Structures are given as structure tokens and as C-alpha cells.
Amino acid sequence: MVFAKKTLPLIVCFVMGTLVAIQYYVPHRLSQSFIEELSHWEIIIAAFAFFLGLVSVMQVHIGKLRRRPPGWGFSLFLFAGIIIGVATGFISRGKQISETGAMTPFGWMYNNMLNPLQGTMFCLLGFYIVSAAYRAFKVRSKEAAVLLMVAVLFIFARVPLGQYLWESVWGSTLPWQLHQIVEWIMNTPAKAAGRGILIGVSLGAVATSVKIIAGIERQYMGGKD
Amino acid sequence: MKRFLEGLANVDRRILFLLVVVVILVPIMHPLALPGLKVTDSVRGVYDQIEKLPPRSTIAISFDFDPASKPELYPMALAVTRHAFKKDLKVIGMNLWITGTGLADEILTAAAAEHGKRYGEDYVFLGWQPSPIAVITGVFTDIYKIFSKDQKGNDTRALPVMKGFRSFQQLDYFVELGAGSPGLPHWVQYGADKFKIKMGGGCTAVSEPGYRPYYPVQITGLIPAMKGAAEYESLIGKPDKAYAGLDAISLGHFLILLALAMCNLIPVLTRFTK
Amino acid sequence: MNDFTMVLGAWVATGLTLCIFSFLYEDNPLFKMAEHLYIGVTIGYSLTSLIFNSMGPNIYEPLKAGRLLPILPTLLGLGFLTRFFPKWSWLSRISFAFVMGYSSGLTIPTAIVSQFLKQLEGTVYPLLTRKQGLLDFSLPALGHDFTVLVLVVGLLSVLIYFFFSVEHKGPVKAASKVGIYFIMVYLGAAFGTTVMGRFSLLYGRLFDLYTYRGAKYHYATPVLLVLVVLFLVVYDAKYKKPADAA
Numbered sequence: 211m212v213f214a215k216k217t218l219p220l221i222v223c224f225v226m227g228t229l230v231a232i233q234y235y236v237p238h239r240l241s242q243s244f245i246e247e248l249s250h251w252e253i254i255i256a257a258f259a260f261f262l263g264l265v266s267v268m269q270v271h272i273g274k275l276r277r278r279p280p281g282w283g284f285s286l287f288l289f290a291g292i293i294i295g296v297a298t299g300f301i302s303r304g305k306q307i308s309e310t311g312a313m314t315p316f317g318w319m320y321n322n323m324l325n326p327l328q329g330t331m332f333c334l335l336g337f338y339i340v341s342a343a344y345r346a347f348k349v350r351s352k353e354a355a356v357l358l359m360v361a362v363l364f365i366f367a368r369v370p371l372g373q374y375l376w377e378s379v380w381g382s383t384l385p386w387q388l389h390q391i392v393e394w395i396m397n398t399p400a401k402a403a404g405r406g407i408l409i410g411v412s413l414g415a416v417a418t419s420v421k422i423i424a425g426i427e428r429q430y431m432g433g434k435d
Numbered sequence: 436m437k438r439f440l441e442g443l444a445n446v447d448r449r450i451l452f453l454l455v456v457v458v459i460l461v462p463i464m465h466p467l468a469l470p471g472l473k474v475t476d477s478v479r480g481v482y483d484q485i486e487k488l489p490p491r492s493t494i495a496i497s498f499d500f501d502p503a504s505k506p507e508l509y510p511m512a513l514a515v516t517r518h519a520f521k522k523d524l525k526v527i528g529m530n531l532w533i534t535g536t537g538l539a540d541e542i543l544t545a546a547a548a549e550h551g552k553r554y555g556e557d558y559v560f561l562g563w564q565p566s567p568i569a570v571i572t573g574v575f576t577d578i579y580k581i582f583s584k585d586q587k588g589n590d591t592r593a594l595p596v597m598k599g600f601r602s603f604q605q606l607d608y609f610v611e612l613g614a615g616s617p618g619l620p621h622w623v624q625y626g627a628d629k630f631k632i633k634m635g636g637g638c639t640a641v642s643e644p645g646y647r648p649y650y651p652v653q654i655t656g657l658i659p660a661m662k663g664a665a666e667y668e669s670l671i672g673k674p675d676k677a678y679a680g681l682d683a684i685s686l687g688h689f690l691i692l693l694a695l696a697m698c699n700l701i702p703v704l705t706r707f708t709k
Numbered sequence: 710m711n712d713f714t715m716v717l718g719a720w721v722a723t724g725l726t727l728c729i730f731s732f733l734y735e736d737n738p739l740f741k742m743a744e745h746l747y748i749g750v751t752i753g754y755s756l757t758s759l760i761f762n763s764m765g766p767n768i769y770e771p772l773k774a775g776r777l778l779p780i781l782p783t784l785l786g787l788g789f790l791t792r793f794f795p796k797w798s799w800l801s802r803i804s805f806a807f808v809m810g811y812s813s814g815l816t817i818p819t820a821i822v823s824q825f826l827k828q829l830e831g832t833v834y835p836l837l838t839r840k841q842g843l844l845d846f847s848l849p850a851l852g853h854d855f856t857v858l859v860l861v862v863g864l865l866s867v868l869i870y871f872f873f874s875v876e877h878k879g880p881v882k883a884a885s886k887v888g889i890y891f892i893m894v895y896l897g898a899a900f901g902t903t904v905m906g907r908f909s910l911l912y913g914r915l916f917d918l919y920t921y922r923g924a925k926y927h928y929a930t931p932v933l934l935v936l937v938v939l940f941l942v943v944y945d946a947k948y949k950k951p952a953d954a955a
Contacts, residue, residue: 219806230814249573251782256566258786287745295753304761320537322718327747330729332503336911344694364901371685374471402863403895412824419813506913584766624823640906652831687908
């Protein structure tokens, strides 16, 4: 039993990882068929991962309804949302636009509930970025001054009003236009730093992947048994 | 004076919020049509590739965003799709973000209706499947293994638009319009680089600096956010929502500049004022 | 879509938008209600899409047609759910092992190519502009060479900054200091672009609210705005403790 619980998953991971990595370098038809089939399997398996999250959320909110801590009533809205989403979805058989081109109940729910809720939730940051700029963006070092200068340049130059004002002042007396200067900064010093970060991240990802395949990193195994 | 400055420094955040609403709302109520928009090379990099494709070439667009970034990506997605239909290209649409399926469907349907394109013959919407890495790998090897049915439930293989098409390796161009992860880096890493197909991208403003390293070696162009979308709209000669939105964004940007100036000037002025 | 569903949609969308905006004043039950509803409809939408667009065509229909191959990955997928049963939870390890092996195996070669080798190629190729085999000293060529030089210096200095295996002193310290400035330029550009992103999102929501203000939508925005403000006033008066007010 210890073999099935501890060793078998490591073998599965090692074999899978090694075969998938090797197939990248093998342009044979068999290799292609192997990754095709595996990708199909992966999609089927991944679908069930959704239910892991679903059950976890349900457990938390059913627990709240049972224990009734302060604010427990809001969990009812969560369940109401799930019921609305599932009910409209099943009525419309998962389609948002019907064969005739009309909007289905599922499409209505998407456009008038999910769309505004998600959009508004994320747009709140627009308010807080102004508040943060007003209170917290104080220059206290040379590095912060560079950051602020570049930020100000981008904020000014990346909108038509900024470009229009720049042209009104400078006309064509400068060899470069404002948008060309900003593009150069984005494509050269900013890109250099972005590449440095990307290379660092990629080396980290490769190292972690090797550790997972080799069985050194086994957090995904969960508990102790 | 000092008290005034201190009061200004500690102004209630809700007053700032109200100011933000006013600044964004005024251009919506009274469009300003501010001049000064310039088309950048990175946006032209996507436009030129689509522009030079012969009619009935096949292009795929992955709409990898959801309502959270709709104002940034919806206009550019619509502009790119309109451009593809205007050029009489065959369009394969799909998405990697489950809650973005409705938006992608809406964009394709709207752009197709404008150009009189027929579903199944001129375009198809494949929809969404879980596990983005597997989806990308799969569509580049055998698309029918991943999308045996399209979003409408049709047999994908039987659609005329898919005739003779087996995988994304046969694409003439690929465009990814994404709001984050999974998105452009995944398509570059698991698809375009390995199978050597030409691709372009569009992204949110937040993602732009992180995606620049891929341009121009791995992607032919990058459409950044609402500004990029407005540039694209002007390139195809159909100014729309992004173009109109730039008025509000312009004023918003100047509000931020004012906030940054106040943040740094108020402490200095307070120090020198009795 | 008939007029009623259109108007109802406008009222629902406006109401939910204003409920979330009410958080800007303070945390309150309207926001919490909308927040929970958001999570709920997202789950409901995702679940339905998953069932109809993925599990249906990939599992149910092949099995119905007598093709048994999806059984194996389905069993592996079901393995995930054993996590909720302590006695059988070890079975989920095999499912996780499959997924981790697959994604790790794909990541190794692709990350090396896309995020390492191609990045180096993009930085140094071509290092110097040539014309007919000789170095080109025209102004555009020199401009290109200067850009490449900045890219190379920037990339190396940023990598040195992130390289902690060597003590940062002497030339290494100087190089890493240069790297910090490149990172600051990157972060400055990121902040500048982020501002645009946030305002774009705000524009989208306010545009919708403005659209729904008119007679066509039965004045959804002004009516609901007044109701939300009234609620906040009453809520403030009734439930706000003196400590909160201070």
C-alpha cells in the first residue's frame, strides 16, 4: 500500500514528465500522436479540478449557514447566484445566443449580471490608484525619482491630449516625436529589465519543473500518508 | 496657509473619488474629440500582417479576456475581427478564459453581421476548454481532438470553414488578445515558437511592459490597451469605442499627474510655509 | 430580446454596478450582497459552460457513442475528488502526478526556448549593423547599435542584480546598481500603463451607467442612484458607531 500511496504517484509524474519533455525534440508521427492524445486526456482531467474548488467554496458557505456567524446571510446570495447561473444555463443548454440569433436567458444573465459585477469590481482600482498617487507616491530617493519621471512621461505621452500639447509647444523642432521617445523607452531600457525578469522567471520555472519530475518537489502530494 | 495645505494633504478620499467620476463622465457626456493620436509601430505590426493576407486565408483569434477587462480589450478585438472580415479572411475564434466566452461570441457575431459573413462558412467560434497548456498544444497538433464540437454544438470537422484544416500549424496568422494568464506568453511558449507560426498580440495596459520582450522577434506586433485599440480603429478607418474613450482617459491621466504633483509639492510647500 | 427584458437587464446591471460602487463610500451590506452574488454567478456560469462545452463533448457524447477511451482520463479526473474523503485521498495523488508531470514536461523545453534562448536572440541579434559585410556607420545604423548596446547593458545588469550567489561589492555592486535603475524604468513604465488600464475600466462602467440614464431604460441610473444613496444615509445613521465616525 505504501508503494501505491507514495511511490506510484512519483513514478507517474516522472514517466509523464520525461516522455512529454522528450517528445518536444522528436518530430515523429508517433510523438505527435502521443502528445495529441495526452492533451485530450489533460483537458478531461482538468475539468474535474473545477469541482475541487466548487466543493471547497460550498463547504465554507454551508458551514456559515449552519453556524450562523455575523454576516452569514450573505452566503444566501452566493447560493442564489449559483442557482441563477446554473438554471439559466441549463434552460439555454449552455448557449448565450440561440440559433435564431436572439439572446438566451443564459446570455441575459451573462450580460446583465456577470458582466457588470465583474467589470465594476475590477474598475474600483481606478479610484484607488488616484488616491494612492495623491498620498503615497512621494520621491524619497534617486531610484524613486527615476521611477516617477518615467511614470510621468508615460502618463503624459500615451494619451492624445499629451501628444497634442507636446506638439503645440515643440512643433517639429525636435528630431523625435513624443510617441517615438516613449516607444523607445518601452522597447529598450524597460524591455531590457523585462527580459531580465523573464529570464529569471524561466530559469526558476525550469528548475521547479525538473524538481517536480525528479520527485524532489512533491508539495502536490499533499498530506503525510 | 499651513493649515490649508495640511487640510489638502488629508483631504477625504471620497472627494478624490468624486473628482475621478467627474473627470471620466464629462467627456462621456460631451465628447471632446481630442486630436494627437499617433499610430505606433507595434500596432502597425499586427495590422500589416492581416492587411497583406490574400482573401480566404485562415486566421485564428483567441479572445483571452473576460468582462473585468472588457473596456480595454473588447474594442481592439472588435477592430481586429472587423479587419479580418473586411479582408475576406476565414476566422477561427476561441478563448481560454471561461467567463469570456460570451464576449468572444458577441464580438464575432457582431463583426460578422456587419460584413455579411455566415457562421460555419466564413467563421467559427470554437469556445472554451479547460487546461490552457493542453488546449494550446492540442490545437497545434489536432484541433478536432480538443474541439470536436464548436460553441454551438456543431460537429467542427463538418463545417465548411474548417475544410482541409487540421491544426493551427496551417494558420496564415494568429492573433491573441489577452488580459493576463493564460494569455500571450502561453501562446508564444507552447505554440507559436515551437510550430513557427506568425502571431501578433493585444493586451491590457498592465500587461504591456511584461509582454514587450516578445516583440518583435516572437510576435510581429502588440496592440496595447485602449490606446492601441484606438490606433487600430483609426488604421481600419472605423473609429469606435476605443477612439471615443481616449478623451476620458486623457483627462484621467492629467488628473493623475495633478495628484502626483500635489503628493510631492504639498510636503515641500508645508515645510516652507508658516 | 423584447423591451421588458432589455429594461429589466438595464435595471439589474445598473443596480449591481451601483451596489459595488457603494464600497467607495464605505463597506456596507449592498456591496457585500453584490460581492457574494458575483462569486455565485461566476461559479454558476463556469459550471454550466464546463458541463455543456467541455464535459458533454469530451466525455458524455463519446461514451454514448460507444467509444470508451475517455473512461481512463475521467477516472483520473474523479481521482481529484477523493481529496474530500480522508481514507481515499491518496488516490488524488495519482491524478495530480499526471497533471504535474504533463505540465512540467512541457514547460522545460518550451521555457528554455521561448523565455531564455529567444530572449537572448532578441537582445543581441544583430549586435552590429552591417552593410555588404562591412560595419555600417550611417546614422540609423548607429542608432540601432546604440539601442542594442542599451539592451545588452540593461539585461546584463538586471541579471547581475538578481544574482545573489555572489556578494554584491566592487564591480558587481556597481553593475547591480545600474540594474536597479533599469528596473525602475520598467516599473515607471508599468505604473504609467497601469494608470491607463484602470481608467479604461472605469470609463467602461461609467459609460454603461450613462447609457442607462434615459427614458428608454426607464431612468434606471438616476432612480437607483438615489435609492443607493438613501440606503447609505440610513445605514450610516442607524448602524455607524461613534468610533467609526471618528
